[in-house]
Amino acid sequence: MIQAQKGTKDILPDESIRWQFMEDTAKKVFTLANFKEIRTPIFEATELFARGVGDSTDIVNKEMYTFEKSERSLTLRPENTAGVVRAYIEHGFSRLPQPVKLWYKGPMFRYERPQAGRQRQFHQVGVEMFGSSEPSADAEVINLAVKYLNELGLNDLYVEINSLGCPECRKKYRDSIKEVLKPYLSELCEDCNFRYEKNPLRILDCKVDSCKKIFEKDDIQKVILGDFICPDCKEHFEKVKEYLNSLNIKFSVNKLLVRGLDYYNRTVFEIKSNNLGSQNAVCGGGRYDSLVETLGGQPTPAIGWAMGMERLNSLISDIQDSRLDVFVVSENTSEAFKVAEELRSKGFSAEFDYPNRKFKKQLDKAAKSAKYALIIMDDELKSNTVTIKNLDTSEQVNVSRDDYLCKIGNF
């Protein structure tokens, strides 16, 4: 028996309703803010991710699905920002009126150990905005994430933001962190020692108790809470916060929020939930002002985010009534077929009993699958009427064959 591969899943009909809801809502919310959909390929040149995502990241180092074909190294996309940037450059979008505002959805691939909220093939929906370095652009993009989540009916979430500053201020901050932690290195856990070399900023959100305790020391706290970002970056960050406040978006500043991808600068943010297990971030993003240039384009400021749709899906409560509108109950198959088609042409979902079983079986099936039963048996056929039965209330009415379509909507 061949099974779906580890870390992959079938989205079955019952669940696909929720996926359609997520996708429809995305399209609606983003279109209102004049973001346009872009669809880029599932695989790209490996080099795009190596350069774009950053070769110090785990994603590039150990999680990519890479394969060779005709002497080219190709990789299944582990995220979509690099691909969208590639398309922006390739199609000369810098000559379009700026900013260029794009959104996407689709599968991503990372070779990781699956666990709650993490799969090897997973789906992201995201937005990217190119060509504006204004703080209002940051706020717009964050606002869009919050709007989308609200539209999905998710309120039990919190927004965290931080500013990493520009490369210069970040380096300063990094160096001071390294300096103050140096004496404690032998007391910190193995992972922290590894991070010390690779990504010192990440040390601070270590979950090991003994490490946390060390971070509470005064000299370390002073560095953590200290202000290392330059005046320009600081002003930018202050304005972003002002806009968010005036939009009534609740957020908290988390100085330990760092994000793992190499390309971020200035504003970074995450939206988290307490109902997700240990993978609690549902949305992550930030500003990446140097990425377009890194990938060979003109210097172009940009900001964006991505959400994990599997994580969203696990938060969305059961929403809609997925039942069929009408089940046509009749022992005359061709009449049932005809009526079902009439209903469909008016926008009602409709079905009839293919095996043409007896009345009771058909009504039974109707009750299990539909909101209304439309009964057309011998009596109805003789009198040129139909009987509409509301399967929730058991009420039914007999109406003329000619105008049942008007009746069924408001019965």
Add this chain to the structure above:
RNA sequence: GCGGGUGUCGUCAAGUGGUUAAGACCUCGGAUUGUGGUUCCGAUAUACAUGGGUUCGAAUCCCAUCAUCCGCCCCA
């Protein structure tokens, strides 16, 4: 890559060494040739993850493998 839990019909789930492996749901049929979801009866299924081992005898004990779930790392 590292650590822990779990694998019995499509789903849930009894069974902890003894010969036909319960039950429920789902599906289908009948009781009931026009009123269901909440009656009664019945039918269907290559279900003990796989491969070894221990034993007179293994779903049950041991080992390995695989799958899955949860956590670490990292990320959405």
